[in-house]
Amino acid sequence: MTTQYRDASGPYFGDYGGRWMPESLVAALDEVAETFTAAKADPAFTQEYFRLCREYTGRPSLLTEAKRFAAEAGQARIFLKREDLNHTGSHKINNVLGQALIARRLGKTRLIAETGAGQHGVATATAAALFGMECVVYMGAADTQRQALNVARMQLLGAQVVPVDHGAQTLKDAINEALRDWVASVETTHYVLGTVAGPHPFPEMVRWFHQVIGEEAREQVLTQTGQLPDAVAACVGGGSNAIGIFHGFLDDPTVALYGFEAGGEGVETGRHASAITLGRSGVLHGARSYLMQDEDGQTVDSHSISAGLDYPSVGPQHAYLSDQGRVTYQPVTDAECMSAFESLCRTEGIIPAIESAHALAGAARLSAEWGSDGAEKVIIVNLSGRGDKDVATAARWFDLLPEQDVEDQSEESAAPNTGVQA
Amino acid sequence: MTAPTQSKSAAAIDAAAATGRAAFIGYLPAGYPDKETCIQAAIALIEGGADILEVGIPYSDPVMDGPVIQQATTEVLARGFRISEVFDIVRAVTEATGAAVLVMTYYNIIDRMGAEEFARRLAEAGGAGAITPDLIPDEAADWIAATDKYGLDRVFLSAPTSSPERAELVARSSRGFVYGVSIMGVTGARESVSAVAEEVVAASKSAGAPRVCVGLGVSSRSHVEEIGSYADGVIVGTALVAALRDGGAEAVGQLARELSGNS
Numbered sequence: 001m002t003t004q005y006r007d008a009s010g011p012y013f014g015d016y017g018g019r020w021m022p023e024s025l026v027a028a029l030d031e032v033a034e035t036f037t038a039a040k041a042d043p044a045f046t047q048e049y050f051r052l053c054r055e056y057t058g059r060p061s062l063l064t065e066a067k068r069f070a071a072e073a074g075q076a077r078i079f080l081k082r083e084d085l086n087h088t089g090s091h092k093i094n095n096v097l098g099q100a101l102i103a104r105r106l107g108k109t110r111l112i113a114e115t116g117a118g119q120h121g122v123a124t125a126t127a128a129a130l131f132g133m134e135c136v137v138y139m140g141a142a143d144t145q146r147q148a149l150n151v152a153r154m155q156l157l158g159a160q161v162v163p164v165d166h167g168a169q170t171l172k173d174a175i176n177e178a179l180r181d182w183v184a185s186v187e188t189t190h191y192v193l194g195t196v197a198g199p200h201p202f203p204e205m206v207r208w209f210h211q212v213i214g215e216e217a218r219e220q221v222l223t224q225t226g227q228l229p230d231a232v233a234a235c236v237g238g239g240s241n242a243i244g245i246f247h248g249f250l251d252d253p254t255v256a257l258y259g260f261e262a263g264g265e266g267v268e269t270g271r272h273a274s275a276i277t278l279g280r281s282g283v284l285h286g287a288r289s290y291l292m293q294d295e296d297g298q299t300v301d302s303h304s305i306s307a308g309l310d311y312p313s314v315g316p317q318h319a320y321l322s323d324q325g326r327v328t329y330q331p332v333t334d335a336e337c338m339s340a341f342e343s344l345c346r347t348e349g350i351i352p353a354i355e356s357a358h359a360l361a362g363a364a365r366l367s368a369e370w371g372s373d374g375a376e377k378v379i380i381v382n383l384s385g386r387g388d389k390d391v392a393t394a395a396r397w398f399d400l401l402p403e404q405d406v407e408d409q410s411e412e413s414a415a416p417n418t419g420v421q422a
Numbered sequence: 423m424t425a426p427t428q429s430k431s432a433a434a435i436d437a438a439a440a441t442g443r444a445a446f447i448g449y450l451p452a453g454y455p456d457k458e459t460c461i462q463a464a465i466a467l468i469e470g471g472a473d474i475l476e477v478g479i480p481y482s483d484p485v486m487d488g489p490v491i492q493q494a495t496t497e498v499l500a501r502g503f504r505i506s507e508v509f510d511i512v513r514a515v516t517e518a519t520g521a522a523v524l525v526m527t528y529y530n531i532i533d534r535m536g537a538e539e540f541a542r543r544l545a546e547a548g549g550a551g552a553i554t555p556d557l558i559p560d561e562a563a564d565w566i567a568a569t570d571k572y573g574l575d576r577v578f579l580s581a582p583t584s585s586p587e588r589a590e591l592v593a594r595s596s597r598g599f600v601y602g603v604s605i606m607g608v609t610g611a612r613e614s615v616s617a618v619a620e621e622v623v624a625a626s627k628s629a630g631a632p633r634v635c636v637g638l639g640v641s642s643r644s645h646v647e648e649i650g651s652y653a654d655g656v657i658v659g660t661a662l663v664a665a666l667r668d669g670g671a672e673a674v675g676q677l678a679r680e681l682s683g684n685s
Contacts (some may be wrong), residue, residue, distance in 0.1 A: 018561050020529060022486055023592065024603055026558060027583035166492060174484065179485045186583070283556075284483060284531045296505045297534030299482040 005250035005326055011200030014323060016316030019199040020283040025179075028186045033201040033220070035105050040208060045101065052097045053212060056130070057087045059094075061213075063220035065304060068347035069360070074367030076374035079229070080350070080383040081245060083216045090215060090353065090385030091241045092123035096192055098192040098209035100127040103190035110134040110189040114178045116143055116171035117308030117355060118150025119385055120194030125159035127192075135159040138177040142169035143307045150389050168301040171237075173312045175285050194236025196315035199286030203315050207243045214248020217380055225378055231256040231366060234382040235358040236329065237273065237309035239318045241384035246327060256328070260362035262304035263331030273302035275314045276322050282313075289316040292347070305334040305393065308355040308385075336361040338397050341387070353385030354393060429548035431575045431598035432520035434473045435633050435654050444650030446682045447635055448472035449526065449659035450666065450674070451491060452479050452508045453498045461514045462671040467662065468519045470678025475515060476553060476657065477507050481550040486528075486555045490660045494667065505531065509547040516548035524550050524575065524598075526594035529557040531567065541568035551575025551598055566595065575603050580634070582618040587598045593631035599655060600631040604638045623653045646681050 011017050019029060021089050041116050053059040062082040070078035083091040096113075103111060111128045114137070115121030121137035128135030137154055152385050167173040175193075182191040196203045196210075214232075221229050232249050234242035236259040264272035265394040275290040282291035284299060292300040292312035297415040302312040313367040321327040337354060340361035352360060363381045367374050387394065395401045438445040448467045453460050464475050480495035480503055487495070525544065532540045532554070544552065547600050551574035557565060559578055569576040575598030580589050582603065593600055603621040604619035619636050626634045636649045637657030649656045658681055679685040 019558060020561055021558065022556050022581070023558055023579040023584060023588070024581040025583075026588060027581075027585065060482060166496065167482065176483050176485050180488075183486070202564055283533055291530070293530065295534070297481075297531040298499065299530075340607075 005321070006247060006421045008204075008317060010204040013203070013317045013320035014404060015281070016288050016319040017203055018288050019286060020288060021103065021199045021286045022183060025186065025199075026182050028182070029199055029201065031101065031106060032190070032205070035102055036205045037203055039102060039105055045105070045342040049098055049101060053094065057093050058085065058095065058284060059212065060216040060220070061085050063217060063224060065224070066344070066348050069344050070367065072343055072347060073364035074370060074374050075372060076230070076367040076370060076377040076379050077225070078225070078363055078367065079221060079380045081213060081379065081380055082354070083213060083382060083384045084350070084352065084386035088119070088123045088126050089388065090119040090196060091125070091210060091244060093126065094212060094244070095206050095209040095240060096120070096123040099190065099192045099205070100131045100133070103133065103192070104131060106190060108188060108190040110136070110185065111192050112136045112138070112178050112181050112185070112189055113192045113194060114138050114174035114309055115194065116140070116174070116352070117306065118143070118147040118154070118389060119308060119353070121161070122150055122153050122157070124192050124194070125154040125157035128159060129157050136181065137161050138164050138174040138181070140168070140174050141165040141172040143171070143174070146307050146393060147389055151393070170302070170307070172285070172299065172407060178286070179279065195240040196233070196317060197238045197285055197287055197289065197313060203287065203317055206240055207247060207317065210240055210244025211247045213241065213244035213382065214246060217245055218248040221378065227378065228252055228255055229380045230254070230377040231258060231363070231379045232382070233258045233260060233359045233363040233366065233379060235309060235355050235384060236276070236318060237311045237355065239315040241382050243315060243317055245380070245382040246321075250326065257326065257403050258362055258366065259327050259329040260332045260358045261329055262302070262306055262309035262358060263333040263336070264303040264305070266333055267331050271303040272331060273304045273311060274310050275312060276318065276329040277331050281319070284313045287313070287316045289313050289319040289321075305337065305397070306354040306358065308353070309358065319411050326353065330360045330362060332358040336365070338394070340364055341394060342398065350383070351387035351391070352383055353387050354390045356382070356384045358385070428573050429575050429598045430526060431474050432633060434522040435599060435635070437508065438473050438580045439654065444653055445473040445655035446471055447474040447637070447655050447657040448662050449476040449478055449657065450662060451494045451498060452477045452511050452668055454663070454666065455497065455505050457507055457511065457592055459671055461511055463666050463674040464511070464515045465518050466671045467678045468515070468521045468677030470675040471682025471684045472678055473521070474655070474682045475512055475521055475523045476659070477508060477511055477523060477525050479505065479525055479531050481528040481531060484528065488660060490663050494663050499628045505535065509543050512544065513547040522550040523548070524553055524556065524577065526553040529554050537564040537568040538571070541572040545572035545574055549574065551577065553577040553601055555579060559591050562595065569597070570604065579603050580622060580631070582622055584625070586625065586629060589625050589629035593629045596631065599633035600626050601657070602626055602634045602636045602653065604636045619649060620652050625644060628661070643681055643683060
């Protein structure tokens with residue numbers, strides 16, 4: 001096997017990546033990079049990490065064939081990599097446990113994190129509780145409303161949730177605020193960045209902690225079907241679950257890789273979060289990558305029904321893999337995503353995260369396009385999270401609740417009243 | 423190395439030093455609260471005693487800015503601000519006062535226009551150069567080439583956490599002066615300027631920087647005097663922005679006189 005794409009190390013992935021960061025944070029980034037490099041070569045560290053994955057997260061996660069869902073879409077077989085079954089309900093725990101171990105090795109006692117959908121915030125709050133660390137989670141004020149249940153969940157776990165009311169009040173603004181905190185607190189604090197974006201070493205380090213997804217999936221699909229898949233599909237916001245599953249297959253040239261970006265109301269409307277599809281290179285939050293920006297270089301607000309994909313840039317390794325043609329990135333609209341969401345609920349009894357439903361929709365589209373050619377083909381979808389947190393959003397989308405009930409529910413939520421509607 | 427005499431901001435710092443004091447560098451956000459008032463405030467700031475003007479370019483994701491500056495720049499962006507306005511302001515203030523005018527900008531603004539084109543337009547407007555708070559010399563090859571070509575100052579930051587090797591890289595890569603970060607944190611007026619400021623200046627000087635100016639947290643004449651005793655220049659931002667917000671160009675001129683000891 002060649003290793004053309006696997007194990008790529010930072011700071012650069014082709015023209016992308018790097019460290020577009022204030023000088024004040026460079027020493028901390030160097031310290032994290034050195035500690036991570038030493039840790040992954042230290043058997044005591046890797047044993048502890050994989051012990052936590054096994055005994056705390058519940059790994060390996062299952063690979064489940066979704067026969068009835070696949071039959072609605074076309075003729076290909078579709079398998080789901082069940083990251084939704086992890087403790088805390090998504091893939092995010094893989095990275096957070098790893099970074100909490102890194103923080104402990106660094107002697108840091110306080111964890112900060114940004115969160116969009118709340119999954120990464122919940123995972124970070126969980127790790128902080130497990131490791132006995134202080135935890136502050138920054139969350140866009142709009143997102144605290146969309147994801148009120150996750151706000152309460154983080155608070156139950158002992159974390160402080162800080163609603164960010166600047167800018168678009170979504171994920172990118174939460175990252176800005178977390179960076180402001182980190183600049184002032186770096187002596188005691190580790191910033192648990194939740195995705196494969198940001199300055200070196202985050203893209204490489206966060207990927208390393210998620211590689212377990214692809215390694216397991218590759219072994220499982222070989223065992224369960226006797227073959228490699230024809231395609232692997234994942235949703236892409238910052239791109240952590242996608243790079244985690246892709247990594248296992250990057251150097252299998254027969255496996256087509258698909259990243260599905262949030263198409264929002266449609267890329268042509270401008271209200272979307274498809275940074276790669278839009279194709280403008282820029283620097284944001286420490287990395288050069290594809291970035292949704294206007295002619296002056298101001299970041300354009302992204303839009304998606306999914307808080308977790310509502311980010312105007314993408315991890316630099318994805319930008320590189322797109323340019324190289326190794327991974328195909330396509331938008332999936334809110335409407336397509338919610339149709340796949342509904343379909344998985346009804347055909348398989350699995351409520352997916354709305355983020356993950358983008359990958360389901362993409363896989364269904366792929367199978368439909370293949371038509372009868374798909375009969376012998378296998379697709380793996382990374383089901384990156386479960387949809388419990390999205391029940392209120394989905395209920396509104398499908399008009400399942402009378403208007404009064406929806407209002408009552410939002411009044412009872414833990415979200416502060418900012419007057420902003422998601 | 424280009425001869426330091428080509429640097430407008432170095433010349434302004436040296437001129438202040440010749441009269442036995444540190445240079446006073448004042449920051450205002452471009453186009454706040456509107457283009458005309460911004461130009462008037464900048465002129466009042468310089469007439470009130472500032473040696474160098476720093477014009478901040480409003481940016482959607484200002485991770486180094488505290489609430490006062492963020493609030494101001496958010497308002498400017500909300501009224502449909504475009505980058506060309508910055509060059510108009512630089513030109514107007516330079517023509518009216520002859521002072522050295524630097525822009526302060528997050529790097530994506532430069533990157534989007536292209537380092538070469540940005541430098542060309544800034545030089546054409548009479549600007550002295552740029553301070554780039556989220557650009558480290560390691561990533562600055564394009565910007566260094568562009569500023570060399572157009573003879574512009576490029577001011578990089580040195581932090582309390584910078585290693586001696588990094589302080590040396592920052593000193594070697596900067597032209598005009600090195601921006602010494604006095605505290606670990608974002609912009610904003612503070613009661614006291616931390617003792618690390620003096621250490622940052624000393625570290626930067628021993629790394630080879632001929633001129634080091636200190637910013638972040640400076641809000642009173644006593645800060646200016648204290649920092650001026652060991653630094654080549656004192657940078658004031660948030661306090662001036664608050665004055666502009668509350669009292670317009672006149673209040674900026676008044677505060678400038680106070681800070682520079684001319685009141």
